[in-house]
Amino acid sequence: MTEAETDTPAEVDLGDLVREGGAAELAAYVEELDARETARAICELEPEEQTMLLSRLGPEQAGEVLETLPDVTATEAIESLPAETAAAILHELPSDDQADLYKSLDSIDAAAILAELDSDEAERITELASYPDDTAGGLLATEVVALRDIASVGRTVERLRGDADRLRRLDIQYAYVVAKGRRLVGVLRLRDLLLAEDDTKLETIMIREPLSIPADMPLAELETFFDDHAFLGVPVVDGEGRLVGAVSRVAVDEATQDQATSDYRRSMGVVVEELRTMPTLRRSRLRLAWLSINIVLNVVAASVIAAYQETLSQVITLAVFLPIISDMSGCSGNQAVAVSMRELSLGLIRPNEWLRVWGKEAAVGVINGLALGLLIGLVSGFYDGNVWMGLVVGSALAANTLLAVLLGGVLPLALKQMKVDPALASGPILTTVTDMCGFFLVLSLAALMISRLVG
Structure with missing residues (x-):
């Protein structure tokens, strides 16, 4: 052939x-x-x-x-x-x-x-x-070379050669030296091992007091550790200083990427990992479980519009700006959610620090709310030819933007404290609340000024 x-x-x-x-x-x-x-x-x-x-x-x-x-x-x-x-x-x-x-x-x-x-x-x-997935214990590998401190170089080299088949599968740069009870006491460069005399004890050529990390170190701190140290891997010890294994830089990078992908997937309502090779009915069921909740939330938001049908029928121009107010407020709130999620993952804030977060977001919300409100107010006033229309729409967007960033900033913290996944629940809750409040603000203001808007 x-x-x-x-x-x-x-x-x-x-x-x-x-x-x-x-x-x-x-x-x-x-x-x-x-x-x-x-x-x-x-x-x-x-x-x-x-x-x-x-x-x-x-x-x-x-x-x-x-x-x-x-x-x-x-x-x-x-x-x-x-x-x-x-x-x-x-x-x-x-x-x-x-x-x-x-x-x-x-x-x-x-x-x-x-x-x-x-x-x-x-x-x-x-x-x-x-061990939790997002900790050193959840990422470590136990396939490390652990050598006794009292062993001689000659016996150690002989032992390593006898275990050559297994060791060839490992990416070995260093060996870890342990004392009785597998307590980590040093790190040994293989170069130093090969060049030492056969009767030399490992404790005399090892690097003492090596850097190590606890098994419960969270992923965010692992990222920082590898950013600060040019290591390919680091030994992991338990609460008593015993060697458990090692975490590689590659494993941390992959875990960080997986976490970001998972958070994004869940924020989009894909709660469980889904592949298009799965059975169609199963995929449909997985999506509907989340979509059915969202439709209920949207019906709640739409009920505000239903309560102001008479106002809307008299000032139909408002229908043009309702989705703009809803969307812009949602975007502002989601920015605050993203910042809080990131700070939570890095350990920069704790779930109970909602008051500090609220204060920080309030300043941004006021500035951005005024800027966006002024912009949409000018557009709506020019579009309708009525300065009062601009005042109603602009004020509603300004107030709803402030509300959205305040809620978006503290919502992930509150959900985290209640042990609810912030990535999963923040988006739908924020969207529903900002839609309801946005619709209520613009329609209630319009109802108060109906004579100026219609006349």
Whole structure:
């Protein structure tokens, strides 16, 4: 067969290969795909084909495939496998991925899979899974080189050579030196290890009092740590100074990006991760769960307009400016929400500091409200040919802008204090309140000045 006649990965249907191809052929095909191609091809398979694929690949290659998939797809795929097969694949994953996948599994499936693993490994996975995702403990990997301080260079090098197969998989720059009880006491450069005499003790060539971080350090502080230090990774210790693992700069960067993506997704009403390869009815149900709440909130806002139908019918020009007032106030409020969300994530404010936030936002709200109110007032007055129309519309927007930034600034803090996800609830609440208040302000002011607006 000529080179031109040879099938490329893009020309082969993975589903056909899963159902009809040989195991070696399937493994070779998947090996040729890069991470993006793998994820795309597998997400396009039917659920039963995904199960067949993982079952037919070896555990190591199946683990590599899982690492390329979106979290929701990886979870569903591993849950569909027999517990023994799933455990073999889970065993091949890095420790941080093991913990993440374990946490996402149904409790019954998770227990069945853990029962198939070695007790020490199962205990380590459950311990890592106990840390919150946005902390050092939730991001750390346990695959580190930990050496005893009293060991000699010769014995250490011999030990490392004996463990060469495992160590080749790790990106090792440093080894961590521990005392009895796995207490972190130093960091060892591999260069220093190789150049030292065989009978030299590690405690004499290690870097003492190394920088380390606690397992409960939040993501925002991890970002700051790596901004301040040009490290590729840092050791993580528990409350008693024992080495737990290490967090890499790459892991922190990925977690930060994932958090931003998740916050944006939830602010748009996509509460659970959704992929277009999911069943249509399931996707519809996920979206409707949120949209149905929003329609109720919008009906509440629209009820204000219904209460002022007579005023609106007499001054129909107001209908032109109602959506402008609603939209501009919402935008101003969302800016305040974004600032509060960011400061909360960085630890710059606490949920109970609403009074300070309110004061800061009030100043911005007054300035921006006056500026926007003046601008829309001039436009509406010129459009209608009535200076009173400009006064009504401009005043309503100015007041509603102030209200929007005050509410937008403190709403995330209040929701955080009530243990409600600010990214999920801030937007709909803010939009409903600013719509209601905006409609009420402009229509009530118009009702008070109806004689000047109509006459």
